[in-house]
Amino acid sequence: MFETILNFLFPPACSVCGKLNQNWLCPTCEKRVERLEKSCLVEVENKKYEKLLYLFQYESLVRKLILRYKFSNKAYLNHFFANQIAQNEKNRELLKEYHMIIPVPMHQKKMQKRGYNQTELVAHELEKSLGIPMKKDILSKVVNTITQSKLGGKARQSNIQHAFFIKNDIEVEDKKIILLDDIYTTGATSEECSRVLKEAGAREILVLVLAKD
Numbered sequence: 777m778f779e780t781i782l783n784f785l786f787p788p789a790c791s792v793c794g795k796l797n798q799n800w801l802c803p804t805c806e807k808r809v810e811r812l813e814k815s816c817l818v819e820v821e822n823k824k825y826e827k828l829l830y831l832f833q834y835e836s837l838v839r840k841l842i843l844r845y846k847f848s849n850k851a852y853l854n855h856f857f858a859n860q861i862a863q864n865e866k867n868r869e870l871l872k873e874y875h876m877i878i879p880v881p882m883h884q885k886k887m888q889k890r891g892y893n894q895t896e897l898v899a900h901e902l903e904k905s906l907g908i909p910m911k912k913d914i915l916s917k918v919v920n921t922i923t924q925s926k927l928g929g930k931a932r933q934s935n936i937q938h939a940f941f942i943k944n945d946i947e948v949e950d951k952k953i954i955l956l957d958d959i960y961t962t963g964a965t966s967e968e969c970s971r972v973l974k975e976a977g978a979r980e981i982l983v984l985v986l987a988k989d
């Protein structure tokens with residue numbers, strides 16, 4: 777009911793061009809965004825994770841799409857992003873080497889405010905299409921940090937330190953893990969999540985993000 781009223785007041789529109797569209801992304805813009813897909817794999821050094829796979833560069837249309845996507849519930853877009861990841865054969869082969877997908881958690885307070893964790897929704901779609909289990913009860917965010925995008929490089933690191941906690945060590949021991957997040961900027965969040973996962977015995981970590989800034 778509430779959603780019906782919302783849809784009446786704010787009819788669903790394409791997140792990129794603003795034209796009315798039930799899926800929050802019109803077919804023309806969907807094609808434009810698809811053409812920007814690059815699926816880039818980076819082998820990293822001196823980090824707590826081994827690899828970084830990003831789907832898009834965080835710019836232009838993609839930036840617009842992700843920003844709008846983060847702040848309203850647009851199921852079609854979860855599907856779109858998960859599809860973009862999974863329809864690439866190289867990505868599929870790579871991801872299937874891993875035991876589980878862990879979405880970067882949100883603090884409970886933020887979750888209550890927004891009503892959903894968009895990263896978890898994409899992870900859920902990936903679980904369905906790739907058959908890799910999504911585990912959302914392993915990692916938990918115990919400190920309600922300031923939104924990272926409001927901070928500079930150094931401040932981001934100290935802001936996020938000790939914000940995550942492992943609830944279940946046994947499940948990650950000796951496992952290859954996909955850590956899923958939406959945007960990668962300085963990598964402070966990925967590093968901190970990976971640090972606690974490694975301390976709990978994780979064997980290898982691939983950070984998968986929709987876009988890299």
Ligand SMILES: [Zn+2]
Nearest residue numbers: 790793802805
């Ligand atoms: Zn459009």
